[in-house]
Amino acid sequence: MKLEEFAYDLPEELIAQEPAAVRDQSRMMVVHRKTGEIEIRTFRDLPEYFGEGDVFVINDSRVFPARLIGRKETGGLIEILLLTRQPGVLPGETWKVLLRPAKRIEIGMTVTFATGCRARIVRRLSEKQWLLEFRTDIPFDDFLARFGRAPLPPYIKRKRDQARSQQDLERYQTVYARVKGSVAAPTAGLHFTEKVLDHLRSRAVGIAPITLHVGYGTFLPIETERVEDHVMEEEHYTIGGETASMVNGAKQVIAVGTTSTRVLESVADDEGKILPVSGSTRLYLYPGYRFRRVDALLTNFHLPKSSLFLLVCAFAGPERMQEAYRFAIEKQFRFYSYGDCMLIL
Numbered sequence: 001m002k003l004e005e006f007a008y009d010l011p012e013e014l015i016a017q018e019p020a021a022v023r024d025q026s027r028m029m030v031v032h033r034k035t036g037e038i039e040i041r042t043f044r045d046l047p048e049y050f051g052e053g054d055v056f057v058i059n060d061s062r063v064f065p066a067r068l069i070g071r072k073e074t075g076g077l078i079e080i081l082l083l084t085r086q087p088g089v090l091p092g093e094t095w096k097v098l099l100r101p102a103k104r105i106e107i108g109m110t111v112t113f114a115t116g117c118r119a120r121i122v123r124r125l126s127e128k129q130w131l132l133e134f135r136t137d138i139p140f141d142d143f144l145a146r147f148g149r150a151p152l153p154p155y156i157k158r159k160r161d162q163a164r165s166q167q168d169l170e171r172y173q174t175v176y177a178r179v180k181g182s183v184a185a186p187t188a189g190l191h192f193t194e195k196v197l198d199h200l201r202s203r204a205v206g207i208a209p210i211t212l213h214v215g216y217g218t219f220l221p222i223e224t225e226r227v228e229d230h231v232m233e234e235e236h237y238t239i240g241g242e243t244a245s246m247v248n249g250a251k252q253v254i255a256v257g258t259t260s261t262r263v264l265e266s267v268a269d270d271e272g273k274i275l276p277v278s279g280s281t282r283l284y285l286y287p288g289y290r291f292r293r294v295d296a297l298l299t300n301f302h303l304p305k306s307s308l309f310l311l312v313c314a315f316a317g318p319e320r321m322q323e324a325y326r327f328a329i330e331k332q333f334r335f336y337s338y339g340d341c342m343l344i345l
Helices: 043-049 140-147 162-171 187-191 194-202 241-248 257-267 307-316 318-330
Strands: 027-031 038-042 054-059 061-063 067-072 077-085 093-100 110-112 118-124 129-135 179-182 206-212 235-239 252-256 277-281 296-300 341-344
Touching (some): 027 318, 043 194, 187 296, 206 257, 257 277, 307 341
Parallel strands (some): 054 206, 061 179
Antiparallel strands (some): 027 038
């Protein structure tokens, strides 16, 4: 398949720059796979579609303030996106990172922050990744809490304003986030409120958490001409025993987001059964894949020609998804991380 087949034109004004004023007041497009029917609802209407025996699988990974702004020895500003901690590599706090701008970066260069904290560029790991060693005069988690900013995707434009960053750190986070480790939010879950979760539970719907730490690969475009040639970045997940039991006994499994979908489909056997397990996945879902465990999908609207858009096309069919996206654009739905959502039944 050619990647170009999964393109669409989106007016820039439909890229949401702000979250909805109230989480559960986002608009929700409901797509019925069997009939092709499309409804326009509000997210707080979600529980109406589900009942006893249904199970929602949510990703409880928590976004940490992974974006830092430092100053190079030359005086220029540099943006650092923390990816993964590398324990025991060097005496200081050592991380794999992305740097922007990545030009004129030299091994041994020092990046400084306020209060004397600094980082040394140790080596280049790949075309896009570097290894940095941080030396801070306060505990590193305190340093991040003080200077780290929300790792918003590049299509959300923000000035370098720390107060605004704190607001984003709150809203670019699900209400059920528990396990710190993601550099991007599992955005389908941003619409949930405790009220909606309680309403689901009142209808005997199960809420089953898994953990998948979202990596920087979620920001990367597919650069291959053929869909099949793309390789996903590795991401780590954990499924507990209670969640496995709930999923295996479910009447219907509803994956909240592409992250939950990839975890479930990574571990399900041919009968759709899963086990409590921790591991990593590079599972890449595109049209032609046969889903083994996910029966319904709640997801946001995704970038054209992205692995996320390919996943929803695999789940509902490329023609149906192209039709749904055209309808969403016509009806002025808000797109991407802070945008509206789609429920595929």
